[in-house]
Amino acid sequence: MTDPLLRVENLTTQFFTEAGTVRAVDSISFEVHEGEIVGLVGESGAGKSVASMSLLRLVESPGEIVAGEITYKGRTIFGLEETADGSLSERPEMLSEEEMRREIRGNEIAVIFQDPMESLNPVFTVGGQLREFIELNRGLSKRVAREEAIRMLREVGIPDPEGRYEEYPHQFSGGMRQRVLIAMALACEPSLIIADEPTTALDVTVEGQILDLVDDLQEKYGTSFIWVTHDLGVVAEICDRVNVMYLGEIVEQAPVDDLFYETAHPYTEALLESMPRPDLTVEEIQSIRGVMPSAIAPPSGCRFHPRCRYAREACKRVHPDPRRVATSADGETHRAACLRHDVFESGYEASAPLEHATALSDREVERPPGGEGGE
């Protein structure tokens, strides 16, 4: 396989708060290859957004990337090395803040957020903002940039782009604003777009329009995407490969078909079972017991063990990292962080099931507040 566009290794991002250290992203590794859409899936608080922001080094205080390596097209976005006195410092080849701003953000890697109003200035016209962005980033004259802006607006499906060029963001519906952001993201023809829940706030027909648009544009420009979502329907629809996150970690990593048909992690399995389906009538949906514990004091061993229906004693002790558990038909690696797989040799089989695991899954019990995260 050719070198990946983006390689993330053991990325660890933490927030240093009064309540303690939030382990928002804990040693995750994944790759994005040219032209693919890679999903980052998980429930609220799993660390998806923090992971995305880390890739562009946009994590703000009290957050900090504390470990790991991010390589984009052979360049080091983030990397540490050990100095003579044993402490860690940034590697000399790591891109400077100036280089990140000038050469990476927007130009090479663009972002689309869930709430487009965060990225649009309410006091300037939509067209004006897009034109200025193009002017600055592509060094075009004002007139040419305007034409290019209108062309982009039309390309992303804004009706009457000439007329709407002069309108303000609040005059656009949510879906239309999201299209503007896509136009803006595409304007510099980046190689990678990070889309953080860009359709979550939209109605399903509008979401459908946007997903279609992304499909078309991806085909045309060959852009790679990291698609952040909590919706497994969207994942099935557009992703090539998927990373499932739980409490700061990647617990499963697989080509999309294998994720759904050869599910290898109990959390993924539980997520799939807890979803009501649009295409089938399901009388009983299986809920997942409890809630996601706090990322300040994650459960010992496997972080999913207090909610896992297969949990055994070993799961409280041994912390599984994502390991290769299978190879898909086309030679891609399928990883899962679960001790039930033989590769872990953790003594899972021989250990006793945890009490809750035997009684689990049909009764929905929520832990009392404050009692989260293990006894």
Add this chain to the structure above:
Amino acid sequence: MSSFGETPTGSDSSTAERDSETLLEVEGLKKHFTTGSGLLSGLRVDPGSFPPVRREHERVRAVDDVSFSIARGETLGLVGESGCGKSTLGRTVLRLLEPTAGTIRFDGEDLASLGGEALRRKRAEMGMIFQDPHASLNPRMTVGTIVEEPMVAHGMLDGEGREARAKSLLEDVGLEAHHYHRYPHEFSGGQRQRVNLARALSVDPDFVVCDEPVSALDVSVQAQVLNTMARLQAEFGLTYLFIAHDLSVIRHIADRVAVMYLGTVVELAEKEELFENPQHPYTQALLESIPVPDPRESGTRGVLEGEVPSPVDPPSGCRFRTRCPVLIAPEGYGFGDAEWEATRGFVRAVKRRTFEPAPAAEVRERFFPEGVPDGEAGELVETALSLVSAAELEGLEEDARTARWHEASELLLESFAEESICARERPHYEVDPVYGDGEHLAACHRHR
């Protein structure tokens, strides 16, 4: 279908009788809002805000002539996209909003005619759960106070009795009695929604309006709350009006489903019938646009074009006609199917200005590869084609160009779209169900 906790295994006829006992009957219900702020005049629709449009002396037709009924013990799912009027309908049914017109009969009594004390008493039989479990609970009140509040308002029980009831309700909804003294911020989203449930049930209502009760929750927690709601319905014989934009949730919880679009109900049928045999083009589009959680099904999704028009000046006839992929051909031009399809596509493209000015021949070839229609229709198309051709627009200022596009669009809309039966009559039809034998209504002239 209906879910009484203690449904006897009686004869078919007695079950049918019970099922058909109507608890709520809504007829010709309208709720219009008049907005008065002239400052913001000129604003367009913003389905994200409420009311969705503000302009001076405008009438927002949030709910416009809606009729349905709900049987005792049943769950009616109400589904539609943001801004279509679901929440307004839910609130108007409870008379939290004054209806503009129409009747609401609850348990045989006309709610619209009730006032003061009588209405207050009736309301005790109805509860409501809102979308956002964070916003809807007062952070300064304990869970106990929150759950007891409706009982206090309705003078139900004494202090001790209320506390005992609140504690037992907390257990009913899957919390614990000792949570009585806690504050909302100590709870997760799913747990707060359970507190909301306990509160809604505290006055022992027969009927609960649930407005997007699980939308703000993660899937795993959503499943917990949905299961609890289903269990409570069976235990207490509750009747739900369940509002959601998520069709998967509706498919899971509802017995019958009403689909709303721009203030009207466009389709109403039993759940299985609605999902397996949808008869309104909007319902079909809605179902087709959901991404299915199965990668082997991907790529089969359909796409509905355009945006929801403003409820201030909704389209005449069928409200869906401006986006309908199967808008019926106007009579009188003798359109063939293919001709009409091409013309419809061209009309919408001009209206939305989706192509750049090009020589007329090029545009003609793009939209009418088989040639423009014959006769009068063809002449109209040609006129529009030349209005927006590159030759005509060349050298004009932007304003003048816009005027040309406008002229072409008006000509086409008036001649074709507005002449369709879809624009001239409000559709309302009953169709034969394929699944089950419940009533199936589809507001589409294709069933005329």
